[in-house]
Amino acid sequence: MERTKSIWQAPFQQARSSAAELDGDADRNRGRKPGTLDRQAALLLAVQGMFAVANALSGTFVPVYLWKTSHSFMLIGWFTLCHYLISCITFWLAGKWVKERNKMNSLRAGIVLSGIFYLMVLMLGEQAASYMLLLGVIQGMASGFFWLAYNVVYFEITEPDNRDRFNGWAGLLVSGSGMVAPWISGLLITAFAGNTGYRIIFSLSLLVFVVAAVISFFLxxxxxxxxxxxxxxWRTLRSRHLPWRHVFLALTAQGMREGTFMFLVGLMVYIATANERKLGDFTLWTSLVGLLAFWIIGRLMKPHMRRLSMLWGTLMIIVVIVPLVWKINYTTMLWFGIGTALFLPLYTIPMTSTVFDLIGKSEESARQREEFVILRELGLVFGRMLSVGVYLLVMSVTTAPHAMAWLLLGVGSAPLAGWWLLRRYVGGRVPEG
Structure with missing residues (x-):
């Protein structure tokens, strides 16, 4: 095992020191124990945690809120597609700001724009459905600014020996936020008549975004x-001798799953129960399982385990969708959610760590980390847009629950292609070139 570990880490030694020198963090990295996280990593996790809490409080219920005010599956699809398209454009344009200016201001811009999004939903009330495209633009810009800066900083403050642990903690925080925040939101929404509960949770999200912005100043x-x-x-994808064609397509496959799952699963739970509190309970139990899974897998995952872990995770997140094809109710949705939460970390942790290890495999690629992070995000967003395109096509024909179940199975199987494309670069081997 030690020999495998040394083989895995050897190609990264020069890139590690090079990236550290570029960032002015060489002394800090030399003083850190292998596999541990330092204060800057903890602060970045805190910012992400607050961002996740704010979005979990309201984001889970935004599709439900928009559906209740419009009763249109197509409108929600166009809102989501607009969000992804604008985030894609923002990633590319904001790259210059993040590369040549202050990337922390890009991070804060994402937080502020997220707050503006929920403020607009709050002010528009039941008229929000009439401004879906504008809301999609604002949310897309918020996602682009925040996640571009976040991922660049994440690369700069982590290394191959602690990247799996950071990703485990990140997943733990997201799962913890998804466990508590939507459950509280569901209680508040059902406790107040009309849309009063929605106004309360959107206001709470604004407050948490302010806290996240304050914490970001300590980075x-x-x-x-x-x-x-x-x-x-463009040039990277045209080059045949680089691994990034396969990586880009693998990321597109991952995005295919995420694009529809991000909004349709919660909406299906609400439609099956007609109760926001049930949706809150759904996120409580699924996120509790996800929290434990991310904590355990994040601690145990090692580079040489990634390939097999990713394969099993991919297969199981497909298998748990199958029961929905036969019957859709709260019970089958809950088992699907719990199964996904249990096995998804086996896929996402090695996927994320491997891609960022590829970025850091040489001094040249480490110097172009912003461009590679943008390439990564473009792959994910491209997959998400394709997924929503398929959703819109299906919804234009039928909105039957079983059609949605088959849609989930179809796009949910895309990560299998992603594993096949990425398998050469997972599990202790990173080819040169």
Whole structure:
């Protein structure tokens, strides 16, 4: 096992020190025990945790709120597609700001715009459905600014020996937020008549975003190096000797699953129960399982275990969808949610860690980390847009529950193709080139 570990880590030694020197963090990295996280990593996790709490409080119920005011599956699809499209454009345009200016301001811009999104939903009330495209633009910009900066900083403050642990903690925080926040929101929504409960949870989200913005000021301003390469993604994908064609397609497959699952699962639970509290209970139990799974897998995962872990995770998150094809009710949805929460970390932790390890495999790629992070995000967003496109096509024909179940099974099987494409680069081997 030790020999396998050394083989895995050897190609990264130069890139580690190079990235550290670029960031001015070499001394800090030398003083950190292998596999542990330092204060900057903890602060970044805290910002992500607050961001996750704010979105979990209201984000779970935004599709439900918009559906209740419009009763249109198509409108929700167009809102989501607009969100993904704008986030894609924002990633590419904001790359120059993150590369050459202050990436922490991009992080804060994402937080502020997220707050503005919920403020607008709060002010528009039942008229929000009439402004879905505008709301999609604002949420897309918020996602682009925040996640671009977050992922660049994440790469800079982690290394191959602690990346799985960071991802485990990140998943733990997201699961914890998803466990408590939507459950509280469901209680508040059902406890007040009309849309009063929605106004309360949107207001709470605004407050938490303010806390996240305050915490972000304790993160160090990251040094800048180099100029932004506008055509990097295109040239990288055209190059046949680099692994990024396969990586991009694997990320697209991951995005195919995420694009529809992010909004349709919660909406299906609400439609099956007609009760926001039941949706809150659903997120409580599924996130509790996810929290435990991310904690255990994040602690135990090692680079040499990634390939098999990713395969089993991929197969099982497909298997748990199958019962929905026969029957959709709260019980089958709950078992599907619990099964997904249990096995998803086996897929996402090695997937995320492997892609970022590829970014850091050489001094040259480490210097272009912003461009590679953008390439990663473009792959994910492209997959999400394809997924929503399929959703819109299906919904234009039928809105029957079984059609939605088959849709989930179809797009939910896409990660299997992602594993096949990425398998060469997972599990202790990172080819050169």
């Amino acid at each position: 160090k301003r990251r040094p800048i190096a180099g100029s932004y390469d506008w055509g990097h993604a």
